Amino acid sequence: MLIRRCSALLAAAALVVGAGACSGAGASSSAARTLTIANVLDNNSFDPTQLNIGNQMQYWSPVFDTLLTRDKDNKLKPWLATSWTYDAKRTTLNVKLKTGVKFTDGTPFDATVVKDNLTNLAAGTGQNAYMSRSIATYQIVSPTELNLKLKAPDPGLIDYLASVGGVMASPKSLKAKDVATVPVGSGPYVLDKTGTVAGSTYTYKRNPDYWNASAFPYDKIVIKPMTDVTARLNALKSGQLNATLTDTNSLADAKRTGLTANTTPVNWNGLLLLDREGKLVPALKDLRVRKAINFAFDREAILKNVSHSEGALTTQIFNAAGDGYDKSLDSIYNYDPAKAKQLLAEAGYGSGFSITIPESPGFAQYNAIIEQQLAAIGIKVKWVKVPSNAVIPEILSGKYPVVFMTLGSQSAWQDIQKAVTRKSPWNPLKAGDPQLDKLLAAAQNASEAQLPAAMKAVSKWLVDNAWFDPWYRENSVYLSDAKTAVAMQAYNVAPAISSFSPKE
Amino acid sequence: MFGFIGRRLVACLVLVAVIAGITFLLAFSGTSNVARNLLGESATPDQLAAKNAELGLDQPLLAQLGTWAGHAVRGDLGISWFTNEPVAQAIANRLPVTLSMVVLAVSLTALISVGLGVAAAVRGGWLDRVIQVLSVAGFALPNFWVALVLVVFFSVTLGVLPATGYVRLSESPGSWAAALVLPVVSLVIGSTASAAQQVRGAVIDVLRQDFVRTLRARGISPRSVLFRHALRNAAIPALTVLSLQFIALLGGAVVIEKVFAIPGLGTLTVNAALQGDVPVLMGVVVTLVVLVVIVNLVIDVVSGWVNPKVRVQ
Amino acid sequence: MTARKVFRNPLAVAALVILLVIVLASIFAPLVAPHSPTALRLDKINAGPGSGYLLGGDGAGRDIFSRLLYAGRNTLTGAVIALSVALVLGVVSGLLSGYYGGLLDGVLGWGANLLMALPTMIVLLALFQALGSSIYLAMVAFGVMLSPGFHRLVRSQVMAVKHELYVDAARVSGLSDPRIIGRHVLLVVRAPIVIQAAVVAGIAIVVQSGLEFLGLGDPGTPTWGGMLQDAFTNIYTSRVAIWWPGLTIALTVASLVLLGNAIRDVIQRTERPRKPPKPPELVPATPDADELPLLRITNLTVGYPSSDGYREVVHGVDLDVRHGEVMGLVGESGSGKTQTAFSVLGLLSPGGTLLGRSSIAFDGTELARLPESERRSLRGRRIGYIPQEPMSNLDPCFRVGEQLVEPLRAVSGLSKQAAVAEALHLLERVGIPDPRRTFAAYPHEISGGMAQRVLIAGAVSGKPDLLIADEPTTALDVTVQADVLELLRGLQTEFGMAMLLVTHNFGVVADICDRVAVMQDGRIVEVNDVRPLFASPQHPYTQTLLGSTLEDSTPRTRLEVNHA
């Protein structure tokens, strides 16, 4: 599953990382026709089974088309697939395909290709293999139409088809030896081998046969992996880049120096109260204790000072652009340490207790706050040092009752898969509740029209039962220079290549 | 002379092998989280086990070392776990970047420190004092901090030099030079300071030698005494200093590359270290040790050529 | 002893005070710091200096000043760890290596070379996997990598000390090896170790900070490097914050280095006097215009700068050397005879100056007031020089031949070919059996007697009028000395050179000199022709000296077996 913001934040200190780099012509040299951007991470692979979303999407989105795509308002829209419809039981998805599309090696795009790609992904070892694993069988109706038969309803599937799950590569390339370094797609650009040095510069030039060239205004795209945020900012300010991801720290200065800040909330920052069933810390089984923790944090001050007011307070985990969002759930637990103490006292923990939290190097700024604000209501934090490259494995190991995270949020169903079900990776202690199970089943089987209400019910249950302690949704900050316009996308920290355009 | 080089070569090979072995054992003993980091949060234990088997991490450590060494001697350093790039290729791409930086820095260090050192040794006085102050300052100011200040001032505030990046020499010599100015300056400040101090000491030592008086008594010009005789005699300690500076600068480059986002070996190494990309780390260590060994060998040969007495010792 | 002298250096005192303040403030951080290192105020995130936070707040709203103090504990502990590991490993292995030598030395030296070949930073990065984010473990590893510095230092010092006669004497006195190491060896290597330790501590702080700056530290523990990293990430929010940890590191390291330098200066006594006083102008001298000998030295006074003006080592010497005569200048060590000779050459040791009415008239030219360039043109051409130590007076980097050819070309303007021919001829003339081989040899490939002949060849190559010979046979064996004296005599008559021969050996004087001047404490006490001087020495000092020669003493007789 996805940890978008998390990777962005930890990038400087670890986790998923990539080489920083810079080479090739400067951004200014070939004016509006070239887009030069820096990426937080190096590209991990062009193998379609290994593709990642988030930052690394920028590397593959120029070369690979997806079946669906999202418009600027986060609405799904046709791309290689012209239509997609579920049957009544929501276990068969009928997909109709565009005609006349060819991969850059000349292979035509058709229904078999879709099947090859989806089965290839499910069989692979990539992080996103799950995206096509809910498909049981394929029914090829014609070269331009096929039915995907599901094991059970999967409300996330259509989202996946607009993401790594929908990536279409030439079937020949999938088995090629150089699949990791030579992408063969049908996308608007092709990777320019001569201008590409792994770890340093990735250069893309136009695909001359592209079916929708007008949607992509740039003739050339240059992406440079640069790990360090200050280095990226320096490069942008000194004119070496057109745009790059930074963070809320850089906003004030960016505005002063005439850069445009493009923002969208993708991640929520806060605590995951993983031990809801009291397996490690009995106190956490008590709803009053979990609520007390929710009341303990001065969300407003943290948002203002740590994230420079770039974001919105919330107490729910779902993305504001998605189906499950309920505005009323943004302000359930407002900062109230007195009430928190009272709740603890009522639960019989008036004299406090202690919890163990992994001390992730990437969250040093937040760790201090957590310790102080929990101490203020009588909860003592015992930190366990975790090396930066062991943070995720440690958190997911089930050793910790509470962890701090900045979790990326996409569609409500994706978020549920990520952190709410009994099998979710971000639910390592396998907590569950019969009532929640019912709500989840309802959501899974809901029709498109019923879906938002079903999701909201889940969200409300989660908030009421204080499974999490979200503080606020934090804006991703993507800075661009005066020549470049960037449209942010709701579910992604970094915009896809189609979101950039030259300003006149 | 050839026997001398031959003996050194054998010693060097053993050295490289031992270092590689020790580093391998240490580095590979901490790879328990790799599969999880590679496969992401949704991976099942089966998948993790399969990945570990694929990477060979389920084998005993010594067996892994054997496999790695077997490939390494054939020039195959494996494949990066995180970027799937062949390690040898990754290093080949980045070595020229770091080397241009370090070689430039070492050459400048040599030029400036010899100039300053000789001048201070001969003139003394205020130049001497300048070197003393410089050497303390150059030593005490961490080079990455200097780099930071330089980049804020020259790139961001004045905008006269690029803040980040690297341009291949073949692409545009001008941009190549411009990109290297700040990183190289940050490196040179520190290394020159200590090298100049030591060159000064070496020259003073030589100028105190009896043969200098004898040469002067024979009517040889002060210039010849200084540049032909004193410098040649001071060359050996100076060369030793420079070879140590070279090693130090390789390390210094790591930090500097971060500040300037230069895609060199340092950036590669730091990222590999943070991710736990052990094949890359092994590759880098082996490459650099081989590099250091070559440099030392060259310095040994040059020393023997400059002063034949060294060959005997 | 040393400590007191170190305290006389103001820079060292300042450094020491700064270090003490930093160390104490770090140790007593809980008492000194106004805030807890973890206490945060959300309104103080990246705040500038002032209003409650002396130096401002960091990226998490904590007091930078308090954190600097607490960070000092961790950073300094890290440095101490690295230093201790390096010290223990390096000193122990260096002592063993140097003292016992042999196979042990070979193995340890190989290990040290191995570690020296490592690019430290890269290796620490590579070991990050194994060491985790514990900077202390990294510092242990770093200490191991720093140990060769101490190893080499201690080893070379021990090797030097081991061959000192006082260590042999201690061994003969019945001291065991551990006691010798403890009493004699450690005592001597102590000071260089302290100096090196100061430098190593500085390096450890810088490298540690570098690692933390790269993100390989533990952000939960305040350290200077970690604070620098925090400041670097927030540089566009708070530009001033990079200065505090940066300056603290710089100040600490600079103090360490300065202290080390000061101790070194005291030990090596390289501390120069503030500024040598301006030598007083030479008073014009008026040598007699008529009937000048080849060399007339009058009122020669030589001084060296000292803490209070100039310290005189030669006080007003008068001396004549006539054309073609051999003038012996005898005296004991410190009598000023060598300084007198060097004055004529114009090659006093650095700082040495002629004072007062000093005059050196050479063939009618006043040397004492001649510009250096003109004096140089006399050297090698009209005045030659034979030094005392043959080996140290040949440049080890150049072949013997080149060292003869270069001055020949410089002085006589010969072509290269002619100069080579002349050099070979000279080598033959000074009695070298195979001139071509010697010509092509490096100085370390020939014997001391040969080397002295080469030097003599060099000295006479410009066919000088005056040869200054400074104890030319003292370093030679008696039999070689006799040969060299023969050679000098032959050359002197052949070229008709005058010679100023500095020696302490009356036998040599008797052998070769025409006239003798006896020097004592920077003055000439007696000058006379050689025969009358030996026959009837006038000055009591000359008498004492001649009385001290053992030539005519009676050997002691064989002891009877039952003597006792």
Added chain:
Amino acid sequence: MLEARNVVVEYAGRGWRSNGFRALHDVSFDIKPHETLGLVGESGSGKTTIGRAILGLVPVGSGSIRFDGRELIGMPRRERRRLSDDIQVVFQDPYSSLNPSMTVEDILVEPLVARRTVDRRQASVRVRTLLDQVGLPHDAVHRLPREFSGGQRQRIAIARALALRPKLIVCDEPVSALDLSTQARVLDLFISIQEETGVAYLFISHDLAVVRHISHRVAVLYRGDIVEYGDALDVTERPDHPYTKRLLMAAPIPDPDRQAARRQERRDLLASEAIA
């Protein structure tokens, strides 16, 4: 008292292929109680090696050195250390033979304490006696070696050698670094100490005149061999061996006329040798 028979010393060469350098081949001599045996030779003759062999500072290849009937060669180190009561040394260089960072008292007490013969207080009494014996003032004890002249330092070194009341002192060029007048005074000190205490000397020097002055018997070394060995007067005035003759002829006499004669003698000798 000391008997050296067929002593061979070899220094190992560098590396395993190069040959060692044989510093002494087959040297035999003996020293009787109270006497001075002079060893004279030029650099490389092996004279210093003999001294160091007796002191146990170089390993002996073969042969035997017996002291008071005990075999020194192959003696265990511990036992050998005990022998320091009987055999002591005075080295050539008064500058490097005294540890520059130790006071005179420390230097003189060291052998006493090392052998644990006396306690600290007794030791300091002994130090005073020693200083008297070598003619240094009592206030010297707290000073460092560098505060003394060469001659005075050599007196300190002699005092250290005498501290354990040895039967034999190996004197390795003890006066060659001293000025002429000092040299004579130090030699006289050696002689008077011998007359007082009855200690025997092995006196090593390159200077025939010095050896002749102090020795009862003289051995002449040439390239690792003793070429002449006998009473001082015989060896230094009527040498048999050509090398001893050359050595004698080479030393210049501080008298212009006699030296001129000797020079002529030497020329004749060399000429006759050349013919032969």
